[in-house]
Amino acid sequence: MDSVPETFVQMFDGTSVLVAAYDEFDRLRYANPAFRAAFFLDENETPLWSEIMRRNHDAGRGSVIRAKDFEAWLISTQSRRGKTGFRAYETDLVDGRWLWMTESVRGDGWMLCIASDITGLRAEDRAVRQDRDFAVKTSYTDELTGIANRRFVTERIEEMLRRPPSKAGVPGCIGLLDIDHFKLVNDRHGHQAGDLILRDFAQRISGLIRRSDCFGRVGGEEFVLVLPRTPIGQAALLVERMLATVRTARPFADRPDVAYTFSAGLAEGRPDDSAASLYARADKALYSAKMGGRNRIYCDGSEPDRPAIAQ
Template sequence: MDSLIERVVALQDATPVLIALYDTEDRLRHANRAFREAFHLAEDAFPTWLDIIRTNYQNREGLIITTSDFEAWVLSAQSRRGKLPFRGLELDMHDGRWIWMTETVQTDGWMLCVGSDITALRQNQRSLRQDRDIAMRAAQTDELTGTANRRFVFAKLAAQIEHVNNGIECPFGVCIIDIDLFKAINDRFGHQAGDAVLRDFVKIAHATIRRSDCFGRVGGEEFMLIMPRTSLDECVGIVERVLKKVSESHPFAADPEFTYSCSAGISLYRPGEASNDLYHRADRALYLAKQNGRARVEWLVE
């Protein structure tokens, strides 16, 4: 068996195909030579995906990231990364290559990435595919905050329910999170300030949740968080960490004393339950959180 593993490792380093393995925290745990060369990683480096992308962007190497707002680009990418059992995407590289990268996600959240060089595709076909990808991202992204939109998170919710009902995954939790007194923020500071609060909250949420969690804006100041393979206690812990970091945030440089809070409601999926029923139970739990003083999380499991 050891000799077989050694042969597999040797072949991985010999192939031009990019191979990488990420854990549930989106930290690189294994990568072959081709992947490390493409993204300019030392042999003993095991950074997070975000660290890889940030370094590539700053040094203008590895992946080409065309954006005037890197943080917004990251939020948009994180809202889709690792959220499906399998997906493919195209990457433009600074070395002139065009890579077709696939993501295969296990039920425990570990992810295998495999990239193939498809530079030989005709340029006109490449442009058409890039235009298609741009349009697809726009259709899945909330324009204001850069996170996933209502369409994407509800599609993920339906897929998650199907996986559980088919025995592919364990039950999961859904949380509805609402920014407290958001209308008062708009009335006092103006809509631009309200937009800044929304973007601040999205940034905090994405920095706190797991890669396997799906987070998006479902309307106004309301957001949904889907937490696969997660017990009630784990769901509460994740959401409480988000709410705590929100309470410590000061999004207005001109008014450093300003803070805001969020309320949240959690429900766990019941086998056979419709997505709307699951959502409405979480929404009722959110209502309880508002009734009980805001800036807290409540849950309904019955």
């Protein structure tokens, strides 16, 4: 870990406290021996956090995950993981240990995780603490898709606007993403099919964002991307990749002819912006994308509209 002085690395390596650092894409860049032992990691490997969770879950070890659908749990957890400057929570391991985990996130998206063994604390209090953590998680989660909800996304927009801007002077961007002709999908195929498309869309977009970004559903077929410290040109490239991915989606195995697209409006934060004013400009850009033919991006202030990638 080049950015940490060797003295600190030696301190981390010699402690029983679990210490790890992830980059902005949630790839492990440093882990001390205690962390690697707890999560069954070889000395020099640097997997993504999702890969660590998936393979340990498949092997019946590591963190205890009380979800019937692991992939749904993963998407839901990633929609909130590393989105705030600091988070603390309890987690238990299959071997019986309980950990108090803290996550501290820098402005560039790097995250430091430190976990202490709290197995000796009163076991009878754990259920109360778990119920509290579950209630907090539920208040920030969209029930249908499992990703972040309007409340969580709005807080991330406000937080982005409060942070010092990047070196380029940009606090970041937001994007409004709206599935095209969604009412027709419900009318032709039924609301269950519409729900499946919403979940498919949430899963595909969640797999394309950086860990420092936030993606959530704010209602109906409308979703929001929060892209801290990201200029609008870079944001447009990210969303163009999403457009290309969704265009090839076929959510129904028995109906390969059913496809869907989305439109997007992007707006870059300004020094005098509030969450409401930034959202309003992105919404206006989304309207222009819809009026321009759908299946495309429109950037706030651009002229003319920015088309989608050619098929």
